[in-house]
Amino acid sequence: EIVLTQSPATLSLSPGERATLSCRASQSVSTFLAWYQQKPGQAPRLLIYDASNRATGIPARFSGSGSGTDFTLTISGLEPEDSAVYYCQQRSNWPPLTFGGGTKVEIK
Amino acid sequence: EVQLVESGGGLVQPGGSLRLSCTVSGFTFSNYWMSWVRQAPGKGLEWVANIKQDASEKYYVDSVRGRFTISRDNAKNSLFMQMSSLRAEDTAVYYCARQPRKGNDAFDIWGQGTMVTVSS
Numbered sequence: 001e002i003v004l005t006q007s008p009a010t011l012s013l014s015p016g017e018r019a020t021l022s023c024r025a026s027q028s029v030s031t032f033l034a035w036y037q038q039k040p041g042q043a044p045r046l047l048i049y050d051a052s053n054r055a056t057g058i059p060a061r062f063s064g065s066g067s068g069t070d071f072t073l074t075i076s077g078l079e080p081e082d083s084a085v086y087y088c089q090q091r092s093n094w095p096p097l098t099f100g101g102g103t104k105v106e107i108k
Numbered sequence: 109e110v111q112l113v114e115s116g117g118g119l120v121q122p123g124g125s126l127r128l129s130c131t132v133s134g135f136t137f138s139n140y141w142m143s144w145v146r147q148a149p150g151k152g153l154e155w156v157a158n159i160k161q162d163a164s165e166k167y168y169v170d171s172v173r174g175r176f177t178i179s180r181d182n183a184k185n186s187l188f189m190q191m192s193s194l195r196a197e198d199t200a201v202y203y204c205a206r207q208p209r210k211g212n213d214a215f216d217i218w219g220q221g222t223m224v225t226v227s228s
Contacts, residue, residue: 044218
């Protein structure tokens with residue numbers, strides 16, 4: 001089973017700043033990695049698939065990069081509505097499909 | 109509008125059973141793999157199981173294999189999860205989620221979830 005480790009656990013930034021979230025895989029997942037956003041009381045929403053492709057309707061300030069074992073989700077120009085927990089998920093080696101533990105982004 | 113609506117959650121005693129349903133609308137259900145993903149209170153996301161378009165392939169996380177059964181009815185645009193021998197650690201919000209083409213595709217559409225509580 002591939003384990004995904006996300007860091008930091010919590011990120012506290014001001015509006016307009018850049019957020020950089022990390023996801024590290026226990027073995028290579030090529031580019032088969034997705035990112036999701038989850039706001040309190042809501043279902044997750046797909047942001048990025050296959051490491052760098054934005055899902056339909058996702059603003060351009062969200063971008064993904066990386067391959068192999070190290071991945072990054074960047075939110076350029078944070079907005080108040082970006083306050084959420086962000087999860088990475090791999091689809092390279094399955095079952096099981098696995099998620100990281102999440103990074104909480106707080107907007108000051 | 110694409111929509112997934114889960115139902116069937118509730119309070120059940122340890123060792124009991126429950127059947128979850130997910131009814132979809134706004135897309136051709138029979139064209140998609142479907143998954144169940146759960147989230148324990150205050151915890152992260154865990155994929156539970158998924159099923160191929162024609163139900164010919166089904167996959168489970170180890171912790172539920174043999175206790176949970178995923179199924180679907182394409183004529184009724186519905187996904188199901190029969191849960192038995194329930195344990196306290198199965199307590200979670202259960203989401204159904206769509207996968208566009210293959211069983212390992214990302215989850216592009218999610219329902220709002222249904223809460224399952226296993227407690228005496």
